[in-house]
Each structure stands twice: as C-alpha cells, then as structure tokens.
Amino acid sequence: MYIIAGLGNPTKEYVGTRHNVGFAVIDTLAAKYNIDVEHRSKRAFIGKGMIAGQKVILAKPQTYMNLSGESLIGLVDYYKIDPASELIVVYDDVSLPVGQLRIRKKGSAGGHNGIKSIISHLKTEVFPRIKVGVGEKPKKYDLADYVLGHFTKAEQEKMTEGYEEACEAIEKILSGEIEAAMNRYNRKVHEKAEE
Numbered sequence: 195m196y197i198i199a200g201l202g203n204p205t206k207e208y209v210g211t212r213h214n215v216g217f218a219v220i221d222t223l224a225a226k227y228n229i230d231v232e233h234r235s236k237r238a239f240i241g242k243g244m245i246a247g248q249k250v251i252l253a254k255p256q257t258y259m260n261l262s263g264e265s266l267i268g269l270v271d272y273y274k275i276d277p278a279s280e281l282i283v284v285y286d287d288v289s290l291p292v293g294q295l296r297i298r299k300k301g302s303a304g305g306h307n308g309i310k311s312i313i314s315h316l317k318t319e320v321f322p323r324i325k326v327g328v329g330e331k332p333k334k335y336d337l338a339d340y341v342l343g344h345f346t347k348a349e350q351e352k353m354t355e356g357y358e359e360a361c362e363a364i365e366k367i368l369s370g371e372i373e374a375a376m377n378r379y380n381r382k383v384h385e386k387a388e389e
Contacts, residue, residue, distance in 0.1 A: 197275050198223065198245075198364060199238075199253040201262050201285040201308040203342075212328035213259055213341040215353065216284045216308075219326065220252050222357040223364065236268030246368035262308040263315030270316065277321040282367055283312060284360060286341065290327025292349045293356030295379040297324050297363055299372060322372060324363055326356050 200216030208214050224231045224241055231241035231252050239254045251273065255265035266281075275281055278300075285308055290296055300320040303310035313319050329349065331340040345353055359379060366375035 195249045195251065195273060195275065196280050196282065196368060197251045197253055197269055197273065198282045199255065199266055199284070201259055201283065202254065203259050204256040208342065210344050211342050212286055212345065215286045215326045215328060217254050219284045219357050219360045220254050223361050224252055226361060236272060237265040238269060246365045248368045250368070260307040261311055263311035266312050267315040277316050277318055281321045282364060283321060283323040285309065285323065285325060286328045287325035288328055288331050288341065290325060292327055292329040293352035294327035295324060295356065295359055295363060297372070297376045297379055298322070322367060324360050326360055
C-alpha cells in the first residue's frame with residue numbers, strides 16, 4: 195500500500211494558492227480515479243482506492259503546511275508504511291518554473307517548511323517526492339505573501355497541465371518506474387531552460 199500525500203493549508207482562503215498545489219494534485223488524482231477524499235483520519239482527509247494496480251491512500255493533511263509531519267507520521271505509523279518505498283509527497287517549489295515537475299527519491303527540505311516538518315517527524319530524508327513549480331518569487335515580494343497568493347489565468351493553465359503530469363508521474367512511480375519518471379520530467383526543466 196502507498197500513501198500519496200499532497201501538502202497544503204486547510205480552510206477556504208487557501209484554495210487555489212501556490213502553497214496548495216499538493217492538494218490540487220490530490221484532487222486531480224481523486225477525480226481521475228473516482229476516489230472520495232472525505233474521510234478524516236490522523237488529522238488529514240484521506241481516500242482509499244486503486245491506481246496503477248496498487249492500493250493507495252490519498253491524503254491531504256489538515257495541520258497547516260508547517261506541521262505536515264504531525265499528520266503524516268500518524269498515517270505512516272497507522273498503516274505501517276515504509277517511507278522510502280511506499281510514500282510519495284507532492285508539494286510546491288518556488289525554484290521551478292510554473293507547472294514544471296522535479297522528482298526526487300530523497301533529499302533535504304530545501305527551505306520548505308512542510309518538508310522540514312515531515313523529515314523531523316519521520317526522522318528520515320529518504321522518501322520520494324514530486325515538486326511542482328509555482329514560479330520564482332518576484333523581487334521585493336515577501337515569500338509568505340507570494341506562496342499564499344493566487345495564480346494568474348495564464349499560470350493557472352500551465353498549472354493544470356502540471357497537475358496532470360504529476361498524476362502521470364505518480365502512476366509511473368506506483369508501477370515501479372521512478373527512474374523513468376525522473377528521466378522524463380526532470381529533463382523537461384533543462385530543455386525549457388535551454389530554449
């Protein structure tokens with residue numbers, strides 16, 4: 195069984211913000227596979243289903259971003275999940291262009307407070323993650339204001355494409371093809387940069 199966790203902030207005012215792209219990917223996945231993510235467990239909304247022949251739990255922690263680890267450690271312990279091979283975390287990244295993905299098997303928090311909290315609670319940096327680019331913060335912007343802001347219409351179109359690609363990447367990872375997913379989606383960033 196896999197836990198696929200999208201990070202974000204609960205409550206209506208955060209819907210559609212840059213910081214909530216993890217929730218948006220879970221919503222896209224849930225709609226695609228008809229999984230109802232409405233059940234409350236371990237301070238998260240969760241839904242169970244099948245994707246790419248694997249049993250999955252889709253999770254949207256409700257602890258607020260900076261405390262994401264509190265919810266995830268509860269889910270990981272309860273379902274006896276090995277984070278290194280059975281957890282996928284999806285979250286926003288301000289160092290990537292809008293809608294671009296970067297997939298990693300492990301790594302530091304890179305300044306992301308949600309990931310910092312997860313690493314602290316799981317006591318490991320080894321878990322697959324999918325970063326979804328939300329664009330670089332403009333100069334003179336406060337980072338918190340930027341990530342809690344909304345996308346422009348043009349950005350929203352790119353993000354919708356990014357959410358679909360994140361779902362495809364998750365399907366590949368669930369099929370045991372994380373290397374193929376990394377090769378496909380991580381390369382795209384470099385190709386765009388070179389154009």
